[in-house]
Amino acid sequence: MPKVTLGTTGITVEKNAFGALPVQRVSKEQAAVLLQKAYDGGMRFFDTARAYSDSEEKIGLALRAVREDIYISSKTMALTVEDFWRDLHTSLELLRTDYLDILQFHNPPFCPKPGDGSGLYETMCEAKEQGLIRHIGITNHRLAVAREAVESGLYETLQFPFCYLATEKDIELVELCRQHEVGFIAMKALSGGLITNSAAAYAYLAQYDNVLPIWGIQRESELAEFLSYIDTPPSMTAELAAVIERDRGQLLGEFCRGCGYCQPCPAGIEIQNSARMSLLLRRSPPEPYLTPEWQEKMARIDNCIHCGHCMEHCPYGLNTPELLRQNYEDYKTFL
Known part of the structure; x- marks a missing residue:
């Protein structure tokens, strides 16, 4: 399998990362099996967040013995300095580590910058100076915020939705990250479960050598598919191209991506x-x-x-x- 390096971070891994949002939906025992099998199978990059309930705790329990062999990225939704420090120390405690490889601002409504009055970016830099984090990242679903972050020169990684349903503007963002040497982490690589052919999803993303896809994994059968791609990565074939073309015809346009940022609904609608x-x-x-x-x-x-x-x-x-x-x-x- 090809490897990918995330911008200037020096983080180089298989083009196959573990998205740990779904492990919050399974027991600690099931999560431990998944995470350990992922590590044994060759996955080395694990992405989680303070907002993913007990996901960090499960990673800490399952992978603490191999901490130095893996990369862990987490996220904070903090909008105040006080909340930032509370989130960071909670993440470190639950993950059973004394540093994060990447800490990301989690889908903020603006691009944190020095001097913006929030103190967030300055605090992120302080955490890096203290050795509590090694690299500074940001995640977003808003194209304008994502572009601003990349062009600012302040961020080492960007996490953004990217899959074969991408628009031209999404692809331009990937190229912008390449130009600015910002690592691109692709979330929603299966579009929240609407893409059901993982080989087609992988083959599409493989065309972008600066993109690291994180796959949301909840079942051993799903994990087995992605682990198999380490030794035999799918390449774009006419058959897979036809799958992509059909799905783009059905899914492009006005559809819900399932990101959940509209929640909670006052009427209790999921x-x-x-x-x-x-x-x-x-x-x-x-x-x-x-x-x-x-x-x-x-x-x-x-x-x-x-x-x-x-x-x-x-x-x-x-x-x-x-x-x-x-x-x-x-x-x-x-x-």
Whole structure:
């Protein structure tokens, strides 16, 4: 498998990283098995966040014995200096380490910079000077904030959604990172589960030698697929190109990426899944989404109070209430 180096960080790993958001959904024992198998299989980059409930704790428990052999990136959603230090020390304690390879500002609504009044970037630099972190990164879903961060020269890595549903502007961002020697970490490489062909997803991203994809892994069967790519990485074939072309035809445009930044919903609607239910029903076995529990969740759409919270917080500018309504009407046809 080809390796990728993240900008000027010196971090060089297999083009195959472990996204640890999903391990919060499994037990500590199951998470330990996944994480240990990932390490044994050759994965060396593990991405987590303070916001991922017990994900950091599970990584710390499973991988503390091999800490010096792996790279750990985490994230803070802190918007104050006090919260920054609390998050950082909590992450270090749970991960059972005395440093993070990368600490990232987690989808901030602005690009933290020196002198902006928040004190966040200065505090990040202080943490680096103390040896608590080794590299400074930022994640975002907003193209404007991402571009500003890259062009600022302040960040060593950017984490941004990137997959074969990418727009031209997304691809331009990847090239901008190359020009500025900023490491590009690709989240949502499977578009929140809407991309079901991992070989096609891998082959597409393999075309960008400065991109490190992180795969959200929850099951051993998923892990086995990605580990197999270390020895036999998929290359772009006519068959995989056809898969990509078909998916782009079905998925490009107005659809929910499932990022969850619209939550919490005052009406209790599980927006990040309900707003893309039509796609989930058609791109995966529908039965799990037709249970009484899911019927009750989808019925909550009728309780929408049109407060505008979801639209204000959607980084993709979607008309979420309308998308929810359309998905619910379609959902009823499956019952």
